[in-house]
Amino acid sequence: MSDYILVLDEGTTSTRAMLFASDGVLVASAQQELTQHYPQAGWVEHDASEIWDKTLACAHEAIAKAGGAAMIAAIGITNQRETVVAWDKQTGEPLTRAIVWQDRRTQPFCAQLREAGHEEQVQAATGLLLDPYFSGTKMRWMLDNVASVQAANTAGTLAFGTVESWLVFKLTGGQTHITDASNASRTLLLDLEGAQFDPDLCAMFGVPQEALPRVTDMSGALAVTRPELFGREIAITGLAGDQQAATIGQACLSPGETKATYGTGAFVLTNQGGDVPRSHNRLLGTVLTQIDGARSYAIEGSVFVAGSLVQWLRDSLGIVAAASETETLARSIPDSGGVTIVPALSGLGAPHWNADARAVITGLSFASGKAQIARAALEAMAHQTHDLANAFAADGTAWESVRIDGGMAANDWMAQDLADILGMGVERPDCVETTALGAAMLAAAGAGLYPDLASAAQEMRGQLTRFEPAMDGAVRAARLAAWEKALGAV
Numbered sequence: 001m002s003d004y005i006l007v008l009d010e011g012t013t014s015t016r017a018m019l020f021a022s023d024g025v026l027v028a029s030a031q032q033e034l035t036q037h038y039p040q041a042g043w044v045e046h047d048a049s050e051i052w053d054k055t056l057a058c059a060h061e062a063i064a065k066a067g068g069a070a071m072i073a074a075i076g077i078t079n080q081r082e083t084v085v086a087w088d089k090q091t092g093e094p095l096t097r098a099i100v101w102q103d104r105r106t107q108p109f110c111a112q113l114r115e116a117g118h119e120e121q122v123q124a125a126t127g128l129l130l131d132p133y134f135s136g137t138k139m140r141w142m143l144d145n146v147a148s149v150q151a152a153n154t155a156g157t158l159a160f161g162t163v164e165s166w167l168v169f170k171l172t173g174g175q176t177h178i179t180d181a182s183n184a185s186r187t188l189l190l191d192l193e194g195a196q197f198d199p200d201l202c203a204m205f206g207v208p209q210e211a212l213p214r215v216t217d218m219s220g221a222l223a224v225t226r227p228e229l230f231g232r233e234i235a236i237t238g239l240a241g242d243q244q245a246a247t248i249g250q251a252c253l254s255p256g257e258t259k260a261t262y263g264t265g266a267f268v269l270t271n272q273g274g275d276v277p278r279s280h281n282r283l284l285g286t287v288l289t290q291i292d293g294a295r296s297y298a299i300e301g302s303v304f305v306a307g308s309l310v311q312w313l314r315d316s317l318g319i320v321a322a323a324s325e326t327e328t329l330a331r332s333i334p335d336s337g338g339v340t341i342v343p344a345l346s347g348l349g350a351p352h353w354n355a356d357a358r359a360v361i362t363g364l365s366f367a368s369g370k371a372q373i374a375r376a377a378l379e380a381m382a383h384q385t386h387d388l389a390n391a392f393a394a395d396g397t398a399w400e401s402v403r404i405d406g407g408m409a410a411n412d413w414m415a416q417d418l419a420d421i422l423g424m425g426v427e428r429p430d431c432v433e434t435t436a437l438g439a440a441m442l443a444a445a446g447a448g449l450y451p452d453l454a455s456a457a458q459e460m461r462g463q464l465t466r467f468e469p470a471m472d473g474a475v476r477a478a479r480l481a482a483w484e485k486a487l488g489a490v
């Protein structure tokens with residue numbers, strides 16, 4: 001038996017299987033892109049069968065690279081959060097397409113609940129706001145609008161879950177319907193102080209509790225794959241939503257430590273320890289870890305559009321052929337020429353929470369070209385993060401430094417710009433795949449390769465690069481003033 005950890009990293013745009021050694025070194029990986037479905041404006045969907053098929057294919061490829069299933073000590077899973085899958089417990093087949101976290105179709109239902117005066121109660125219990133981003137309203141929409149979901153609910157065979165719940169169900173041959181506490185805390189259906197989904201919240205959102213998974217720890221003996229999948233049973237010993245996994249992968253295990261992930265969206269989490277978060281500045285409270293039933297929490301700021309802005313520049317506008325070109329273009333000019341982008345392509349997240357906002361590009365002139373637009377797109381990452389920094393500080397959790405990761409964090413220009421606009425040090429690990437690494441840490445500790453999560457994090461985290469602020473104060477002030485003006489135009 002080897003001590004390789006297989007991580008299934010199911011993201012928004014792709015699914016991956018990543019093989020980690022017990023010291024945290026990434027040994028091998030396999031990846032396949034996921035099809036994005038946009039049935040109408042503001043709707044985003046995935047095919048849950050495609051997610052399963054491609055995850056399984058990637059897992060087989062990574063296991064082959066490891067030398068076979070006997071070389072895998074355990075599996076960890078991390079996933080795009082808030083995305084909802086509905087399936088039939090008996091057939092194991094999806095009942096409709098998954099509704100992705102970016103989807104905005106439930107805005108009218110959120111407004112209805114808000115107008116009825118429920119938001120304060122919901123935030124006090126769940127740490128979340130009434131926004132289409134979260135899972136509960138997506139479940140309600142399926143129940144109201146999809147005949148197959150209604151029929152399964154009537155028959156008592158309906159299963160709801162976020163993506164890790166779906167994958168565990170399939171990996172165990174339908175024997176295990178669970179969700180880990182970090183994903184459960186993103187549904188609007190879990191009281192942050194409750195062990196399982198809350199009956200009163202389920203009633204408020206009109207979601208049948210019997211269709212929901214059981215809430216579990218994030219590390220430990222959680223489930224076992226059916227033997228015919230890989231040639232033998234493999235224990236699933238780590239589960240976490242992607243942002244909690246990245247926070248763990250950055251070893252932010254003590255109160256006050258902060259990480260920022262720049263993937264499809266941008267997500268900042270600050271460890272709050274055992275205190276249930278109570279934000280007064282429209283930030284979110286969420287479960288960071290749950291091990292042996294004991295929870296630690298985080299305050300989170302969620303930005304909906306980060307890497308997806310660069311993807312939009314590439315795929316919809318054709319401004320770049322590859323995401324890496326943005327750094328070259330940004331370095332080719334001294335500034336953005338007055339161009340500012342507010343990337344509200346899916347509304348504005350924290351701390352604004354304006355679901356109706358739409359993206360704007362301001363300051364265009366005949367002198368503006370693709371370099372200016374590409375640079376403004378990267379600058380938007382620092383601007384949005386600065387808004388979050390102000391909100392965190394107002395909540396009494398000011399950052400001293402930030403640990404960054406995610407695909408965009410590999411961009412040196414953006415990392416330096418972030419340090420400049422925030423006015424503080426920015427640390428980046430040599431391995432920016434901290435989401436998968438965090439899942440590997442949870443799985444390694446859960447499989448007994450380390451005595452606890454802290455030991456796994458200490459041994460598996462790699463070396464760091466640090467960026468220090470170097471921007472002239474007047475330039476920084478002008479950038480932030482232009483951003484504030486552009487925000488007024490959304």
